Amino acid sequence: MSPAERVAPGTGAAGTRAAGTGVRTAKGRRSARTDLNGARAAVGRAGTALAQWLRRPLTSLHLILGVFGLLTTFGLVMVLSASSVESLTSDGSSYSVFTRQVLFCAVGLVVFYVGLRIKPRTLRALSPLLLIVCAVLLAAVLVPGLGTVRGGSRSWFTLGPFAFQPGEPAKVALALWGAHVLVLRRKVMHRWKHALLPVVPVALVLATLLVLEPDLGTTVSLGIVLIALLYFAGARGRLLVALAGGGLAGAVILGLTAGYRQSRITSFLSAGSDPLGPGYQATQALYSLADGGLFGVGLGQGRAKWSYLPNAHNDFIFAIIGEELGFIGAFAVLALFAVLAYTGLRIATRSADPWLRLVCATLTAWMVSQAAINIGYVVGLLPVTGLQLPLISSGGTSLVITMFAFGVLANAARHEPEAVAVLRNGGQGRIARLLRLPAPEPYRAPAPRTPAQRVRR
Structure with a gap:
């Protein structure tokens, strides 16, 4: 073969295809980088728009109304x-x-x-009265003839086709009144006496009335309200741990003293052992x-x-x-x-x-x-x-x-x-x-x- 007939490396059909592939690969990489940069820019713009919306004065109101509407409709x-x-x-x-x-x-x-x-200061002023009313109702529901037994628990007032459970408003009343008391003592919450009295004894009275119904679920909710009040008011961590531990121990004891609650705990600890029981x-x-x-x-x-x-x-x-x-x-x-x-x-x-x-x-x-x-x-x-x-x-x-x-x-x-x-x-x-x-x-x-x-x- 003469020198003129020789084909230089990278030329000819195979070389041309390889070169074309290289060009297409480079173009593909540039296109991918462009798409990636565009996606990053879009995410950045979305994040900036979200941050700006969250800084608006009425965002909290719009969010809480939106969650309320969606949960209620759903x-x-x-x-x-x-x-x-x-x-x-x-x-x-x-x-x-x-x-x-x-x-x-x-x-x-x-x-x-x-x-x-309602004005916040009016609601705060009414909080002691609301708590007293709820405590009276919790005591009244235990009286035979006034309270109605449903599902083994005397925790309802029945008015025709409707029933009312006083344990539910008691949780909110405790939150409103407890916040009123603890805010006045926020500078001395590091002292156990001021953190405990009188919120914890009042909560224990309400919890006792709920246990007498008995209504363990509402009692647990009331305990959550109490712990949250003390935590956000600035109570010491050791006090919160002691109260949470005492509450957990009380819940276990109550769970083991009633047959149906004991069966729930047993079935949870041995899941699948008795699927028909x-x-x-x-x-x-x-x-x-x-x-x-x-x-x-x-x-x-x-x-x-x-x-x-x-x-x-x-x-x-x-x-x-x-x-x-x-x-x-x-x-x-x-x-x-x-x-x-x-x-x-x-x-x-x-x-x-x-x-x-x-x-x-x-x-x-x-x-x-x-x-x-x-x-x-x-x-x-x-x-x-x-x-x-x-x-x-x-x-x-x-x-x-x-x-x-x-x-x-x-x-x-x-x-x-x-x-x-x-x-x-x-x-x-x-x-x-x-x-x-x-x-x-x-x-x-x-x-x-x-x-x-x-x-x-």
């Missing part, structure tokens, strides 16, 4: 789906439980409006969650509510959510309660009123902790305690009181200093004017006491 839908079979079996109509829930929701909206509209409900809940998979079997298409899972529309409604809406629906519920935790603590940290700060933090901790306990025993991480999923489970008194708590949180969001400035100077908007909400007043700290007014400690 709860009504799921109660209708989960209770339809049991309603048809017991009352001949698929809508009987749902109708009662809607009626209680209407009452709850009125109570929510009261919590949203005491562990039947927990086992069926896990089957429901497993059947749901990622996307669920479809809203209203669940099988567990066909007499397989007791209390499907009440304590175990999260299992129905997992079955019908799958992991996506269950995760949405968890996300909403996570947003509630963030928003409630955000309102607490941004409030100028120390009493509102403590109330908001305590109410948030109570609702989120109760949701965590309910979901925990549905998925098998905790023994069954009978606590409801706030705003989602069927239950009139719980729904109404939780709505009032959301109203207080929304009221506190309107009283954030920046929100007060915007609402008083820029106008409250059409909805606030329609609801006739008063313009929020800025917080004014009480005048310092003179030396003659101070009491020696």
Whole structure:
């Protein structure tokens, strides 16, 4: 072959294809880098927009109203789906439980409006009276002929087709009154005497009345309110550990002294040993969650509510959510309660009123902790305690009181200093004017006491 006929390396058909491949590969890498940079820029713009939105004065109010609306609507839908079979079996109509829930929701909206509209200083002034009323009702419900026994517990007042459980408002009353007392002592909370008295003895009296019903679930919720009050008020860690340990020991003792509670603990410790006995409900809940998979079997298409899972529309409604809406629906519920935790603590940290700060933090901790306990025993991480999923489970008194708590949180969001400035100077908007909400007043700290007014400690 002559030199002229020789082909230089990298030329010819094979060389041309290799060169073309190299060019295409380089173009692909540049295109990938461009796409990656574009995605990063989009994420950066989204993060900047979110940060700017979170800095707006009324963001806390919009967040708490959004969570409240979504949880309430979602709860009504799921109660209708989960209770339809049991309603048809017991009352001949698929809508009987749902109708009662809607009626209680209407009452709850009125109570929510009261919590949203009432002035914080007025609510604080009323807190001792509310606590006394709740204590009297808790004592009265134990009297035969006044209280009604349901599910082995004398914890209800029955008024025609409606029933009222005084243990539910007692939790909120303790939060309001306890915050009132502890805020006055916030500078001496490091002393055990001032941290304990009189909040802990009063809480123990309420807990004793609840145990006498007996209602262990509400007692646990009351304990959560007490621990949250002391924690956010600045009590010593050793005191909190001692109280939490004492409360846990008391719950174990109470759990072992009653047959049905003991069977719940035993079935939890030996899960799967007797799936048709005491562990039947927990086992069926896990089957429901497993059947749901990622996307669920479809809203209203669940099988567990066909007499397989007791209390499907009440304590175990999260299992129905997992079955019908799958992991996506269950995760949405968890996300909403996570947003509630963030928003409630955000309102607490941004409030100028120390009493509102403590109330908001305590109410948030109570609702989120109760949701965590309910979901925990549905998925098998905790023994069954009978606590409801706030705003989602069927239950009139719980729904109404939780709505009032959301109203207080929304009221506190309107009283954030920046929100007060915007609402008083820029106008409250059409909805606030329609609801006739008063313009929020800025917080004014009480005048310092003179030396003659101070009491020696």
